Amino acid sequence: MxxxxxxxxxxxxxxxxxxxxxxxxxxxxxxxxxxxxxxIQLTLDAEDFLPKKPPRDRHFQQQVLEQFGGKAPVVIVFRSNKKIEARNIAPLIEAVAGKLNAVEEVKKVTFRLEPKLKAFIDAELPRMLLLHLNPKDLNLFSKKISASTMKTLILPTEFGNPQPEGVLNRDPLGLFTLTGPYLFDLMTGFRIVLVDGYFAFRGEESFFILVEPKDPIRKAEDAKRITTKIDAVLNEVRADPSFESLFKEIDATPIGRPYIYASTFDTAMKDAKQSLFYSVASIFLLLVLFYxxxxxxxxxxxxxxxxxxxxxxxxxxxxxxxxxxxxxxxxxxxxxxxxxxxxxxxxxxxxxxxxxxxxxxxxxxxxxxxxxxxxxxxxxxxxxxxxxxxxxxxxxxxxxxxxxxxxxxxxxxxxxxxxxxxxxxKPIETPKAILRWTEAFIFLSERFPKRGVFVWGLLVVIATFGVFRLGYEDHPWSVAVRGNKEAEEVLNLDKRVGMSFVPILIVSRGETETEAIEKDRRVAKILAQIRKGAGIAFFQSVTSLLPEESQQRENIAFINANQSLFSAERFRKDFHGILKEGGRDSEYLLGPYTDQVAKTLGPPRQTPIRLEELKEWGLRPEIDRHLGTIGNDPLAVTYVYLTQFPWAKGVVKRFTSRFEAAGGGQLDGVFLAGEGIGSESHANLLKKEVIQAGSIALILVTLLLTVAFRKPSSIALTLLPLLCSVWITLGVTGFLGYELNFLTLSVTPILLGIGIDYGIHIMERYRKEGSVRVVLKETGSGLTATSLTTAFAFLSFCFSESPAVREFGIVASIGLGICLLASLHLLPCIFESRRSRKV
Structure with missing residues (x-):
């Protein structure tokens, strides 16, 4: 013994x-x-889904988020089936924003253009806007306001109007096309407009409030805390009699990552309880049938x-x-x-x-x-x-x-x-159905052992094509948010607006503030080049407020050399004359449009814009949002808003690859930060994790088999069916189109660990009995029962609300079934083939 x-x-x-x-x-x-x-404390922590980073890097990134923001906000959208008038909804927005500002977990509430920034845009920016234009655009601007070009753009010709009617009524000279990007990046964003100073979505005028958390939301309990208080604020305002009639027409919906977090926690908790219940219940019913x-x-x-x-x-x-x-x-x-x-x-x-x-x-x-x-x-x-x-x-x-x-x-x-x-x-008999099941494998292994081995070899070859089709989820959080209702609402909002509210931060670190700004300027130039291809909706940089000094001086020189061309009086006279000649003298073009263009023309600024000057004009909060220090290092931060949610497949990878290819990866002291970062290398890392986990599991299993059997042939025979089963399971996963993710990553070691059990029991009994018939009769029924109970445990995940959890259950149960078949068929076929050769 x-x-x-x-x-x-x-x-x-x-x-x-x-x-x-x-x-x-x-x-x-x-x-x-x-x-x-x-x-016990149950949690859902973002760090559990992200690759481990060096502690120093993680700490620094947290400091960046705490100081410069960039955290995923809650977006409260005010929608209605009717057009919302700003004057009617303004008191409601102000009331909600005021109460949210008093919430401890809230850092900032944004619902309109900051008054000082708006005053700067209205009073100061027009007379210095031409200094923001690059020299090429400034030269084009000068050509567009010349009398000859204005005639070409406005007056009808024998071929008809040179500009479509809508363009003629809005911006006949196309000047907003040149200056618009500077104003958009400075003021709001891609499809965001200002309606009486309040933020609204272009084309639908549904208003919104951005609520930025004080701290990054890392845990589900933090998400629940802030979402509960936001909901309480909305309910309090809804209960206000003065807004009762307004809320009958307007729906206020809060969405965002904290709500995704809270919902995912509830779903995961429900799935954990539900899967355990279904697992125990199904196993119990199976055993009732068995016994x-x-x-x-x-x-x-x-x-x-x-x-x-x-x-x-x-x-x-x-x-x-x-x-x-x-x-x-x-x-x-x-x-x-x-x-x-x-x-x-x-x-x-x-x-x-x-x-x-x-x-x-x-x-x-x-x-x-x-x-x-x-x-x-x-x-x-x-x-x-x-x-x-x-x-x-x-x-x-x-x-x-x-x-x-x-x-x-x-x-x-x-x-x-x-x-x-x-x-x-009291003895309990094995069910006849199980006995017939094992008798079938006894018959197949004794009558057709070589054909059985050939069939399994063919299955391995076919599975190889499926293995090469395996995909890997791009973002760690895909497991948690796929199929999540709140996540789908965020994705739909991003799609409708054409931008994501979760920014990526590009941090430029220098020895001095000037050096950090110059690095940030190079970053801004790269972003401008790759804007469309990288999926950038818009970006905000301190350079949007502070153009390069050499560029400003070049523009000043160009304007001074063409003073008559940039004269506001000359422009008014020529433009109005051409409008009347062409019969286009509308009230808008003669008034607001002319005044807006004239503001940019004179009197021209003669000195470059300085950083301290911007601060004196009341832009210090905006500048502090981009400039600061952590430790002794001056930093300049650019906020990049992508056209899609960063968790969507391939979005961040598309941006980072374009940014690095354009030279961003070679900029010393420049790195990416923010809650949107973390997926660019996830797929490759996940692939390595699958190989690593499988390899380590295989090594450990082999070592234990060496202790158990010692004989190399017994070890090899026990491992062979297992490896075939794992490979075929991966192939089936590829054919089903399932991607390997945070959960399915563990399928390989699970099958290696569980599947080897079947081989050990078969091999252990075969070494003692030496008869396939006896082994399958005695051990086959027990293996079948245990395999079914384990498979039922995994199938309990099929009742989950999360698609990723359901896929994990399906793949694992299929794999267990294949492992059982390999142990009851492939291994006995190998035994019989070896025995027939010896005979």
């Missing part, structure tokens, strides 16, 4: 002889675990409940908080943990007899599958522990908790389960 058998036998005898003492031990453990569970009575399934499941209680208690002691996606694996542990009890129970009820001493029956039931149970638990735990080498904190926690949980389930099965089965001796 081996050492393992002696230890397990001693434990079983002790349980049978000293049931009173063991009852006290079990009760004490349950009480301690229950007390520990009361302290055809209620007592046996209850006995088999008792150690699972006891094990889950201990695991929950341990998780509260090991980790300060437990991620909800880790909690999902409680359903997996229910399916895995019951395997040990099924093997022990099967042997107990098969070999027990009323005339046989209870102690002997219990010891035999624990010892007979003991080595198989031990090494299957160790290999499965080793495979899950391979996830501890991941770059993702959430995956690390999931791997460690599951690995520890499997070992706890084994201990529960060899102690808590024998304690209860020692009271039962």
């Amino acid at each position: 081996s050492l393992v058998d002696r230890i397990l036998g001693s434990i079983a005898r002790s349980v049978c002889k000293d049931r009173g003492r063991w009852a006290v031990v079990f009760l004490s453990i349950a009480l301690i675990a229950s007390f520990s569970i009361s302290r 055809r009575r209620l007592a046996a399934p209850l006995l088999v499941m008792l150690p699972v409940f006891f094990g889950l209680l201990i695991i929950a208690g341990l998780s509260a002691l090991i980790f300060p908080s437990v991620n909800l996606f880790s909690l999902l694996f409680a359903a997996v542990l229910a399916g895995l943990g019951i395997d040990f009890s099924i093997h022990i129970g099967t042997h107990y009820w098969l070999h027990s007899h009323p005339s046989r001493p209870r102690e002997e029956a219990v010891v035999g039931a624990v010892v007979r599958p003991g080595r198989g149970n031990l090494f299957s638990a160790l290999t499965t735990a080793a495979a899950f522990s391979a996830l501890a080498f991941s770059q993702y904190r959430g995956i690390i926690q999931t791997g460690l908790l599951t690995a520890i949980g499997i070992l706890v389930m084994l201990l529960s099965a060899v102690t808590f389960f024998p304690f209860f089965i020692s009271f039962s001796k």
Whole structure:
């Protein structure tokens, strides 16, 4: 008898002889675990989905977000089926904004152009706008306001009007096309307009408020805190009698990342509870069908409940908080943990007899599958522990908790389960359906062993094409937000507006403020070049307020050299004359349009704009938003708003690749920051993680197989069906079009850990019996039952509201089915093929 058998036998005898003492031990453990569970903190932390960064880099990026903002805001959209008049909604917006400003978790509320910035744009910017234009655009501007060009653009010709009627009425000279980008970037954004000073969406005039959190939202509890207070503010204003009639026509909808976070937490919590319930319920019903009575399934499941209680208690002691996606694996542990009890129970009820001493029956039931149970638990735990080498904190926690949980389930099965089965001796027969199932594999492996091996080889070849079609999710948060209603609302808003409200920050660090600004200026030039191709809606930089001095001097010189051309009086006279000659003298063109252009023409500014001068005009808050210091390092920050939500597939990667290709990656002291960053290398990292986790799991499993079997041929034969199963599963995943993500990353080590159990049990029994028929009859039924229970545990994820969780359940259950087939068919076919060659 081996050492393992002696230890397990001693434990079983002790349980049978000293049931009173063991009852006290079990009760004490349950009480301690229950007390520990009361302290458990469930969370959903953004850091769990992001690759680990060097602590210094992470700290610096957090400082950037805290000082310069750039955090994902809440957008409160005011919509109506009718056109909203600004004068009617203004009191409502002011009331909501005022109450939000008093919320502790809110840093800034933006709903209109800042008064000082608006005064600057109205009074100061027009007379210095020409200094913002690059020399090429300034030269084009001068040509457009010349008398000859104005005649060409306005007067009809023999070929008809040179400009369409709408353009003639709005901007006949096309000057707004040249100056517009400077005004848009400075004032608002791509499809955002000002209506009586309030922010609205172009084309629909639905107004909105931006609410920026004081701190980056990293945890779901933080998201719940701020969203609860925002909802309370909106409900308080709705209850105000003065706004009652207005709210009948206007809908105020808050959306944004904090709401996505809060909703994802609720969904994950619901999925975790639901999956565990469905897992336990389906396994129980399956065991009822298997044993055809209620007592046996209850006995088999008792150690699972006891094990889950201990695991929950341990998780509260090991980790300060437990991620909800880790909690999902409680359903997996229910399916895995019951395997040990099924093997022990099967042997107990098969070999027990009323005339046989209870102690002997219990010891035999624990010892007979003991080595198989031990090494299957160790290999499965080793495979899950391979996830501890991941770059993702959430995956690390999931791997460690599951690995520890499997070992706890084994201990529960060899102690808590024998304690209860020692009271039962009535034999239970294996269902005939299971017997027919195993008889079919006995027939196939004995009659067609070589053909069976060929079929599996062909499946591996076909699966290879699917493996090469595997995709990887671009953004770590895709698992959490895919299928999320709040996330879809944000995406729809971004699509409608044509921009995302979550900025990417480009930080330029220099030894002096001037050096930081010059680096920021080079960044702005690169962004202007790649704007369309990189998916940039607009960007805001301090250089939007402060043009390069050499450019300003060149423009001043050009304007002075063409004073008559840039004369406001000359422009009024010529433009009005041409309008009257062409019959286009509308009130708008003769009045507001002329005045707006004339403001930019004179009197011309003769000195470059200075930074201190801008501060004196009341723009210090706007400048401080772009300039500052962290430690001793002066920083200049540019805010980049993309046309799509940064979490959308390929969006950030598109921007970063274009920025680096244009030279942004070579700028010393320039780096990207913000909550939108984190996905540009995620797909590649995820691919490495799959290979790494699979390789480490395979190495650990092989080492344990070496200890278990020692003989190289036995190790190779046990691994071969497993590797084929994993490869075919990955191929099926590729053919189904599922992308590997935060969750499906763990499928490979899961299959390596669970699938090897089947091979170990088959190999262990074959080494003792030497007969495929005996092995499949004795072990095949138990493997089929345990495989079904584990598969049902994974199938419980199919009821999840999250598409990513559903896909994980489908892939894992398919993989388990393939692993079972390989163990019951491929491995016996190999045994029979080898035996026939020897004969």
